[in-house]
């Protein structure tokens with residue numbers, strides 16, 4: 001990410017302790033900047049202005065000309081929010097709405113913040129990739145991991161997948177495939193980081209939707 005885009009994150013410190021971060025990357029085909037993550041981890045650091053300062057700092061930067069967009073400023077910031085907050089912590093969606101982000105029509109989790117006057121964001125429609133089932137995937141779980149854009153993904157999402165699957169089936173083999181080491185394993189199946197295959201079915205539900213995720217796992221195991 002650093003080699004491709006340059007600086008793609010800001011870290012905020014309180015008393016010399018890294019207390020919060022905002023991570024982002026350009027989408028040059030749309031001239032917008034996507035916020036991948038904002039997070040203030042430790043409770044004593046909550047509500048001290050860290051999240052707000054990180055966001056405002058990014059907004060000010062993105063109003064300036066960017067090499068990613070042919071020396072034009074970004075047209076907007078966008079963010080796909082999800083419920084990654086702990087108990088008592090502000091959900092990301094509520095935070096962005098407080099600071100003027102608007103919902104993109106009919107997609108509740110997708111918000112945008114225009115930097116160009118009157119700009120309304122509409123995502124470029126992309127075909128969803130289809131998993132190519134492999135005979136050897138029968139009777140097992142494959143979770144695709146490796147270096148990626150979100151430091152919370154492995155402990156919070158992938159290991160959670162494993163836990164939720166184990167609650168349903170104590171014995172099924174669960175294999176982690178590191179895409180950086182075994183790229184062909186992902187390529188052959190047409191899957192990517194964070195994808196989870198159970199008994200030759202790709203699980204579509206996001207793991208934080210525990211019920212939806214486990215329902216799909218049960219269906220996959222009964223098929």
Ligand SMILES: CC(C)(COP(=O)(O)OP(=O)(O)OC[C@H]1O[C@@H](n2cnc3c(N)ncnc32)[C@H](O)[C@@H]1OP(=O)(O)O)[C@@H](O)C(=O)NCCC(=O)NCCS
Nearest residue numbers: 037038039040046047048049050051052084085090092095
């Ligand atoms: C959203 C988040 C970044 C805010 O960080 P923060 O530094 O604690 O927030 P700030 O101090 O900048 O607060 C800004 C405003 O948000 C609101 N706010 C923040 N925490 C709040 C809380 N617990 N309850 C109600 N409002 C809250 C307030 O309006 C606050 O302004 P005010 O204190 O002047 O009233 C942080 O709560 C967080 O990390 N939440 C989880 C986000 C997440 O799920 N990320 C996905 C993982 S990648």
